[in-house]
Amino acid sequence: MTPDEYLKASYTALQRSENHVGDDIKARLLLLLWRLRQSLLSSLPDTGISRELIIIPLLEAFALELQLYSDAFLAILLKQLEEVDETHSERAAAYAGLTLTRRDYRPRRGNELLSTTRSGGMTLLEKFTPDPLSTLSPYTTGHLTAIRSKIQAGIMRQDATIEIARSLVAERTTRGYIQPINARGTSYSALRNRDTALISNSVWEVSGYAERAVFERQKYLTSRPTLPPTPAPFGAKGWQWHAILDPKTCPICRPLDGLIRQNFNEFPYIPPVHPRCRCRLLPVQ
Ligand SMILES: [Zn+2]
Structure with missing residues (x-):
């Protein structure tokens, strides 16, 4: 997936x-x-x-x-x-x-x-x-x-x-x-x-x-x-910010899209950042 x-x-x-x-x-x-x-x-x-x-x-x-x-x-x-x-x-x-x-x-x-x-x-x-x-x-x-x-x-x-x-x-x-x-x-x-x-x-x-x-x-x-048996390491390369980019994406979330950090707590925010925030932190592929 x-x-x-x-x-x-x-x-x-x-x-x-x-x-x-x-x-x-x-x-x-x-x-x-x-x-x-x-x-x-x-x-x-x-x-x-x-x-x-x-x-x-x-x-x-x-x-x-x-x-x-x-x-x-x-x-x-x-x-x-x-x-x-x-x-x-x-x-x-x-x-x-x-x-x-x-x-x-x-x-x-x-x-x-x-x-x-x-x-x-x-x-x-x-x-x-x-x-x-x-x-x-x-x-x-x-x-x-x-x-x-x-x-x-x-x-x-x-x-x-x-x-x-x-x-x-x-x-x-x-x-x-x-x-x-x-x-x-x-x-x-x-x-x-x-x-x-x-x-x-x-x-x-x-x-x-x-x-x-x-x-x-x-x-x-x-x-x-x-x-x-050892599966491939999950999230070893860190986490990436995924914003849903459409005209409704707010000015806080838009610039964060694509941002990569090693740990969740190193991001400036943890989503949801605001009501109806659709952002997600997924492992770097
Ligand atoms: Zn958001």
Whole structure:
């Protein structure tokens, strides 16, 4: 298997995993914001100084629903990440020519996996653990803050309630039925992008971790002269940075493409460098 074939196979499988989580999550988020939209429409007057006060209990109730969403999101994400850790370590082992046993790599589960995976400067375990006082996870608080500022900006501008509601989720009328839709600039669209980036980052981070561990293991095993029969040394010439070069490749990753280092920790970064980073470190051929 050439590096390109391996990268292509990885890319396809990992993207499928991302879509899997995304599909499960999108409808829940849409429904959640649609319900908030409906409660704004039914209880927020179009004008008046009481508007600021009315949204407080409304957002408090919404925060609890958002926390349930956070829990559901985590359960779906974790299940997929466990699968990614397992299947990608096997894929990497096949590429490296290693017959994988539990001694070579033990796929991570549950909190072990969450505490070794980072996204946006914190581990997934930190991101999804509710604060004991507020009972909200940092993930929930992030989403809530975005929604609160959107509503407050609308109130400051003295927008009519329907305008504020539409800034959360847009709608379309089909045969007399009102349906929520994804429209740019809405809270739904912003939160959905944020979720997509988190899913993508986690999937690539988990698979990259498994891959590096498997590669290091094979490098170690094949570098020992006493082991019969001796396969060709794996990764003996070091590691090379592979960026997916297309117009979307970011300015950080593009110049790193082709970079060679003897060890993983000698690279300026370990991918993923940023959300949706597709870079990989493969052995020099
Ligand atoms: Zn990258």
